[in-house]
Amino acid sequence: MAQGGRKIVIGVDESEFSEQAFNFYVENFLREDDTLFLVHTPERYNFVDASPAVLHELLDEINKKVRALENKYQEKIKAAGIKLGKFVTKQGGPGEAIVAVADKEKANMIVTGCRGMGKIRRTFLGSVSDYVIHHAHCPVLVCRK
Amino acid sequence: MAAASKKRRNVIIAMDGSDASLNAFNWYRTMARKESDRITLVHAVEIYHSIYTSPLFHDIPFAVDVNAVRKAYADHKIDTENKLYDLALLMKSFCIEGKVRSVHADDPGEGLVRIAEELEADMIVMGTRGQNKLRRTVTGSVSDYVLHHATAPVLICPPKHVIK
Numbered sequence: 001m002a003q004g005g006r007k008i009v010i011g012v013d014e015s016e017f018s019e020q021a022f023n024f025y026v027e028n029f030l031r032e033d034d035t036l037f038l039v040h041t042p043e044r045y046n047f048v049d050a051s052p053a054v055l056h057e058l059l060d061e062i063n064k065k066v067r068a069l070e071n072k073y074q075e076k077i078k079a080a081g082i083k084l085g086k087f088v089t090k091q092g093g094p095g096e097a098i099v100a101v102a103d104k105e106k107a108n109m110i111v112t113g114c115r116g117m118g119k120i121r122r123t124f125l126g127s128v129s130d131y132v133i134h135h136a137h138c139p140v141l142v143c144r145k
Numbered sequence: 146m147a148a149a150s151k152k153r154r155n156v157i158i159a160m161d162g163s164d165a166s167l168n169a170f171n172w173y174r175t176m177a178r179k180e181s182d183r184i185t186l187v188h189a190v191e192i193y194h195s196i197y198t199s200p201l202f203h204d205i206p207f208a209v210d211v212n213a214v215r216k217a218y219a220d221h222k223i224d225t226e227n228k229l230y231d232l233a234l235l236m237k238s239f240c241i242e243g244k245v246r247s248v249h250a251d252d253p254g255e256g257l258v259r260i261a262e263e264l265e266a267d268m269i270v271m272g273t274r275g276q277n278k279l280r281r282t283v284t285g286s287v288s289d290y291v292l293h294h295a296t297a298p299v300l301i302c303p304p305k306h307v308i309k
Contacts (some may be wrong), residue, residue, distance in 0.1 A: 006176065024298060028154065028179075029177060030266070056169065058259075062211040104171070107178075108176060110177070133273075133292065133301055136303060137287075137303060138303070139169075139172055139176075139300055139301060140300070140301045141231055141298060141299070141300045142292060142298060142299045142300075142301065143298045144295075144296065144297070
C-alpha cells in the first residue's frame, strides 16, 4: 500500500532515553519517505539577576549544547539514511513544544522516550511523555528499555 | 536500506470491541505494520465485572446456586470465544495473519501487561478509551495503567485521530 510520506515528531534531549526512542523509531518504524522533526527545548536559565557578562556566558553555553545535540542527531539521521530530517528548537516546556510542532506539521505520529533529564524518578512515566499523551492529536509511541 | 534479516516483531493490539480500539487497530494496520510482524489481538476480560455483576449475584451474594454459577461461567466462555472469533474475522477481512488471545484479570490493564510479558511483546498498540462504564479520566484508566507498568513500548492512539 503506497503511503504518502509520513511526518514523525520525536522529542529529543541530552538523555539516553531520547536516543533509545530515536533508535527504536529507526529500527521499527522508519520508512524511506518519512519526514522527521526532532524537537528540542533548551534548558532555560533565570536571567533576571545576571550581569551582561554572565548572561553572555550562559547564552553561549546554551548555544553550544544545542549545537552539539543538533550535530549528534544530524549524524544519526544521516547514518539511518533518513532524507528529510529537521531539527527544531523551541522555547518553553518540552511537552508543549512537541505537541505544538506535531499539530502545526499535522504529524502522523509522535515518538517519545518514557523519561528524560529529570532528577527525581517519581513514576515510571516522565512528565513530558505524560503531557504529550494527554494533549496529542495523533498517535504517540512511548518507548522504553 | 539496512540489509540483514531483522528480528520479527511481536505486536500486541488491545481490543475490547470499542471504536477506540478498532481505530488503533486500523491505524497500526495502515501506518505502522510490517509484513514480518507477528500480530496478536488481545481481548482483556475483567473477571469481576463479567461474572460477579451479572444478575445472578445481585440478590444472593453469599448463597450460591452451583449450577447457576456453572452456567454463568459457561456462558461467559462462549461469549469470550465469540468475541475472539470476531477479532479473527476482522483480521481475515484485511488478509492479515495473526493470533487472537483472551486474558483474564481483575483489571484489564493488568491482563494486558501480563500477556505482553508472556508473549515477549516488542510493542503494545491500544486506544485511549474503551468500554468502561465510568469515564474517570481524560485518558482511559486501562491505557494509563499499561503506560505506567508495561516493559514494552506502547503506541497510544487517541480517539480524535482520523485516518486519512
